[in-house]
Amino acid sequence: xxxxxxxxxxxxxxxxxxxxxxGKKKAMEIIAKACSDYAFFQVVNHGVPLSLMxxxxxxxxxxxxxxxxxxxxxxxxxxGPRPLPAGYNRPEHSAEKNEYLVIIPPGSSFNVYSTNxxxxxxxxxxxxxxxxGLLVESILNECLGLPPNFxxxxxxxxxxxxxxxxxxxxxxxxxxxGISDHEDANCFTFVFQDETGGLExxxxxxxxxxxxxxxxxxxxxxxxxxxxSNNKFKSATHKVVKPTGRxxxxxxxxxxxxxxxxxxxxxxxTKEIGEPPKYRGFVYKEY
Ligand SMILES: O=C(O)CCC(=O)C(=O)O
Ligand SMILES: [Fe+2]
Numbered sequence: 140x141x142x143x144x145x146x147x148x149x150x151x152x153x154x155x156x157x158x159x160x161x162g163k164k165k166a167m168e169i170i171a172k173a174c175s176d177y178a179f180f181q182v183v184n185h186g187v188p189l190s191l192m193x194x195x196x197x198x199x200x201x202x203x204x205x206x207x208x209x210x211x212x213x214x215x216x217x218x219g220p221r222p223l224p225a226g227y228n229r230p231e232h233s234a235e236k237n238e239y240l241v242i243i244p245p246g247s248s249f250n251v252y253s254t255n256x257x258x259x260x261x262x263x264x265x266x267x268x269x270x271x272g273l274l275v276e277s278i279l280n281e282c283l284g285l286p287p288n289f290x291x292x293x294x295x296x297x298x299x300x301x302x303x304x305x306x307x308x309x310x311x312x313x314x315x316x317g318i319s320d321h322e323d324a325n326c327f328t329f330v331f332q333d334e335t336g337g338l339e340x341x342x343x344x345x346x347x348x349x350x351x352x353x354x355x356x357x358x359x360x361x362x363x364x365x366x367x368s369n370n371k372f373k374s375a376t377h378k379v380v381k382p383t384g385r386x387x388x389x390x391x392x393x394x395x396x397x398x399x400x401x402x403x404x405x406x407x408x409t410k411e412i413g414e415p416p417k418y419r420g421f422v423y424k425e426y
Pocket of ligand 2: 321323328377
């Protein structure tokens with residue numbers, strides 16, 4: 140039995156500019172250590188109201204319990220953005236067959252809101268998670284020792300971000316795989332899960348379960364940051380184990396990079412310190 144839990148970082152010092160320098164420093168030390176090792180941590184006092192997170196989970200439970208004909212009315216429109224088209228998806232091709240509902244930034248003509256429950260359209264998921272995303276990005280920027288606002292200016296197009304409500308069916312006698320081990324491609328992902336748990340991160344060869352905490356958001360650092368930092372920060376390997384006897388609900392907010400952006404190890408982690416690049420450059424949408 141592994142008795143490790145991912146670190147919890149209090150982000151409140153970052154909301155009171157200049158007041159708690161010590162709190163900021165401590166938070167950054169914990170984040171930098173976690174990112175250079177297994178790339179998972181969770182944040183509290185992150186700016187997203189708990190009432191919104193709770194409501195979001197209630198809404199997704201109501202939605203996924205609807206009859207399939209009704210869910211299919213929120214199917215993606217053709218020509219929508221990939222790999223996550225907005226709307227309801229029930230992938231027949233994947234082994235896991237989890238259902239999910241994707242919401243992309245408001246204003247996109249490809250957004251497909253479910254009309255039942257009606258609040259889905261009203262709840263300001265993307266606005267809240269984007270704000271916290273900008274904060275986490277600025278903290279990562281500082282932890283990596285990059286020039287002020289470097290990541291914000293480089294990653295200045297938020298149109299590719301997406302929020303997915305996920306529903307995992309119960310484990311069967313022979314299968315409890317919710318999502319196989321993987322790394323996410325984007326910059327970083329925020330996850331919050333209901334009380335069933337099931338999210339796990341790989342650390343030093345052991346799978347560490349992430350205990351659900353009502354008001355915490357899990358942050359996992361992903362491939363784009365790993366490449367930009369030339370492996371200084373890692374991309375987290377994670378998976379989901381299905382629960383027994385009930386569905387599992389979670390949300391993932393993918394803070395990503397626009398498809399046309401160029402990604403390669405930055406000079407701060409290569410030329411300037413005499414290290415060879417560990418990755419070749421690429422256009423993000425070709426990744
Ligand atoms: O549902 C979760 O807890 C995690 C989802 C995930 O890893 C993903 O969608 O990439
Ligand atoms: Fe993931």
